[in-house]
Amino acid sequence: MSELTALSAELAARASELDAADELSCLRTRFVLDDAVYLDGNSLGALPVSVPGRLADVVYREWGELRIRSWDESGWWTAPERIGDRIAPLVGAAPGQIVVGDSTSVNVFKAVVAAVRMAEEEGGGRRDEILVDATTFPTDGYMAESAARMTGRTLRPVTPAEVPAALSDRTAAVLLNHVDYRTGRLHDLPGLTAAIHEAGAYAVWDLCHSAGALPVGLDEHGVDLAVGCTYKYLNGGPGSPAYLYVRRDLQPRFDSPLPGWTSHTAPFAMHPSYEPAPGAVRGRVGTPDILSMLALETALDVWYGWSGGGDAGGAAHEAGAMIESVRAKSLALTDFFLRCVAAYVPKGRVESLTPTAHAERGSQVALRCDDAGDIMKRLIAQGVIGDFRHPDVLRFGFTPLYVTFADTERAARVLAETLEGAG
Numbered sequence: 001m002s003e004l005t006a007l008s009a010e011l012a013a014r015a016s017e018l019d020a021a022d023e024l025s026c027l028r029t030r031f032v033l034d035d036a037v038y039l040d041g042n043s044l045g046a047l048p049v050s051v052p053g054r055l056a057d058v059v060y061r062e063w064g065e066l067r068i069r070s071w072d073e074s075g076w077w078t079a080p081e082r083i084g085d086r087i088a089p090l091v092g093a094a095p096g097q098i099v100v101g102d103s104t105s106v107n108v109f110k111a112v113v114a115a116v117r118m119a120e121e122e123g124g125g126r127r128d129e130i131l132v133d134a135t136t137f138p139t140d141g142y143m144a145e146s147a148a149r150m151t152g153r154t155l156r157p158v159t160p161a162e163v164p165a166a167l168s169d170r171t172a173a174v175l176l177n178h179v180d181y182r183t184g185r186l187h188d189l190p191g192l193t194a195a196i197h198e199a200g201a202y203a204v205w206d207l208c209h210s211a212g213a214l215p216v217g218l219d220e221h222g223v224d225l226a227v228g229c230t231y232k233y234l235n236g237g238p239g240s241p242a243y244l245y246v247r248r249d250l251q252p253r254f255d256s257p258l259p260g261w262t263s264h265t266a267p268f269a270m271h272p273s274y275e276p277a278p279g280a281v282r283g284r285v286g287t288p289d290i291l292s293m294l295a296l297e298t299a300l301d302v303w304y305g306w307s308g309g310g311d312a313g314g315a316a317h318e319a320g321a322m323i324e325s326v327r328a329k330s331l332a333l334t335d336f337f338l339r340c341v342a343a344y345v346p347k348g349r350v351e352s353l354t355p356t357a358h359a360e361r362g363s364q365v366a367l368r369c370d371d372a373g374d375i376m377k378r379l380i381a382q383g384v385i386g387d388f389r390h391p392d393v394l395r396f397g398f399t400p401l402y403v404t405f406a407d408t409e410r411a412a413r414v415l416a417e418t419l420e421g422a423g
């Protein structure tokens with residue numbers, strides 16, 4: 001037996017052991033998957049088995065038969081806050097602080113402008129600077145730039161590591177990503193939020209790449225505002241609505257730059273003047289996108305009833321406990337992937353951009369190599385689905401709800417064969 005074959009047999013055996021011991025393994029059958037290794041759940045989560053049936057019921061019965069009555073009778077009108085409360089335990093928030101709707105981009109805009117307006121209330125125009133993560137997914141930067149222009153502030157891009165030194169009594173708000181979309185680096189949300197507060201500024205976090213993959217602790221760490229999408233680790237489907245978290249004590253001061261009628265305290269009174277609703281409702285804009293929203297609601301079932309369910313409080317507790325289990329598996333998967341890559345791929349052929357320290361790692365592994373675009377095409381053709389991020393990054397996302405250790409070993413092995421074949 002060659003050295004590589006022996007190594008491969010050993011890693012495959014280890015994968016079997018890890019899969020056998022995995023307490024989340026029963027959840028994989030709740031998703032529609034095929035023979036491919038799906039490592040792109042950090043871009044679009046897999047389809048939960050329960051969603052098509054639920055959507056058919058929403059379309060044929062709730063819309064087709066009940067029609068307009070469904071806004072009340074089927075709970076459509078209150079869906080944004082109800083589903084917000086289903087997401088809340090996954091990001092460490094008590095109920096009543098998250099509203100689902102719009103895209104992440106739109107929620108970034110609402111959150112940043114609202115944060116600046118709060119800072120202005122306290123310090124007038126003296127707080128004239130917004131800090132933004134210089135390494136951010138671009139949409140956050142574009143939105144922050146527009147928010148800065150609209151509020152008459154200066155936008156200053158800095159890396160998360162530079163934030164503490166960049167903070168001053170001029171800082172109004174700071175917009176950061178919890179996990180970097182390119183490298184998979186997990187930033188220090190507790191430490192950075194504390195530093196931002198120390199400077200008297202407001203912290204806005206983008207949770208797109210962390211929610212559903214690791215505990216966030218929004219309430220525990222005193223985060224002011226947060227946003228995130230639901231189509232990655234929350235498996236809500238393509239274009240499923242995003243969410244906005246506004247900490248409870250800040251809600252009365254949340255002054256939305258997009259005060260649509262559904263955030264009015266009496267939307268059906270059709271008043272000419274705007275009076276914001278109390279609570280999370282204040283973060284709404286227009287009519288909720290019910291089909292996507294109810295698909296998301298069903299997709300979130302996987303987090304509830306994992307080990308029996310119980311009452312609402314018990315279910316929230318259970319979802320909170322499950323995210324801890326998901327985090328443990330996520331780290332085990334990414335550790336194992338890095339180990340397999342180190343074993344199979346010749347030294348120097350790829351360079352990992354993802355930190356090895358658990359405290360600094362999200363739920364993806366990013367590998368740099370010059371021919372990444374071509375390599376990813378070849379990988380996909382062989383049933384290993386990751387993605388390519390310009391100019392030279394191979395990105396592999398690990399969704400612990402449905403990715404196995406056997407998948408992980410196979411992905412690394414196919415990657416090594418592909419890299420060898422590509423010369």
Ligand SMILES: Cc1ncc(COP(=O)(O)O)c(C=O)c1O
Nearest residue numbers: 103104105137139181206208229
């Ligand atoms: C960190 C981050 N923020 C924002 C977005 C974009 O969100 P949306 O397209 O929902 O506005 C993405 C991915 O699409 C992202 O990765």
Ligand SMILES: Nc1c(O)cccc1C(=O)C[C@H](N)C(=O)O
Nearest residue numbers: 042043044137181182208239389
């Ligand atoms: N939102 C996406 C889309 O509509 C099409 C393709 C990809 C996406 C993504 O989510 C990209 C993702 N945020 C990323 O981290 O690259």
